[in-house]
Amino acid sequence: xxxxxxxxxxxxxxxxxxxxxxxxxxxxxxxxxxxxxxxxxxxxxxxxxxxxxxxxxxxxxxxxxxxxxxxxxxxxxxxxxxxxxxxxxxxxxxxxxxxxxxxxxxxxxxxxxxxxxxxxxxxxxxxxxxxxxxxxxxxx
Numbered sequence: 806x807x808x809x810x811x812x813x814x815x816x817x818x819x820x821x822x823x824x825x826x827x828x829x830x831x832x833x834x835x836x837x838x839x840x841x842x843x844x845x846x847x848x849x850x851x852x853x854x855x856x857x858x859x860x861x862x863x864x865x866x867x868x869x870x871x872x873x874x875x876x877x878x879x880x881x882x883x884x885x886x887x888x889x890x891x892x893x894x895x896x897x898x899x900x901x902x903x904x905x906x907x908x909x910x911x912x913x914x915x916x917x918x919x920x921x922x923x924x925x926x927x928x929x930x931x932x933x934x935x936x937x938x939x940x941x942x943x944x945x
Contacts (some may be wrong), residue, residue: 809883809942810944812944813881813883813942814843816872816881817843817872817883818842819893820873820874821840821909822839822841822872823841823848823850823870823871824836824839824870824871824872825837825838825839825850825868825869825870825889825933826869826870827858827862827865827868827889828861828865828867828911829857829861830857830860830861830864835858835861837858838909839879840902840905841905842901842905843872844901844904846937848870848934848935849892849905849934850905851901851902851930851931851932852933853929853930853931854929854930854931854935856931859931861932862889863891866889866890867886868883868886868887868888868889868935869884869885869886870884870886870935871883871885879945880943880944880945881943881944882942882943883940883941883942883943884940884942885935885939885940886937886938886939886940887935887936887937887938887939888935889933889934889938890935891931891933892932894945897932898925901926901932902922902925902932904927905918905922906922913925934935
């Protein structure tokens with residue numbers, strides 16, 4: 806996989822949406838935007854533990870994702886493929902929960918954040934790690 810430049814790493818960390826793709830139960834590709842955080846070169850997001858998206862990823866953990874954006878004909882992004890796996894370690898789940906709360910709501914106590922994600926150990930929320938295997942990036 807091509808290494809991300811420093812500016813592209815910073816861009817990916819700050820960008821608001823990661824679009825994740827998976828294969829549904831009928832064999833069709835699906836894509837959905839998710840809020841995410843980057844930690845240690847891995848990409849993390851949370852979703853409903855009983856969501857069709859997560860169930861499909863459990864059946865087939867091979868996924869793809871893209872983070873992109875730009876303005877005025879200056880675009881950058883990264884398109885990656887890799888594996889999705891659930892984060893079960895409670896300390897890492899807390900770190901992800903906190904990082905998502907701070908990035909999108911400025912706090913883990915924001916009422917809308919708590920409404921969406923529940924408590925830090927909410928069993929209805931699955932925390933997913935995306936580990937890149939290959940990908941391409943662009944800046945122009």
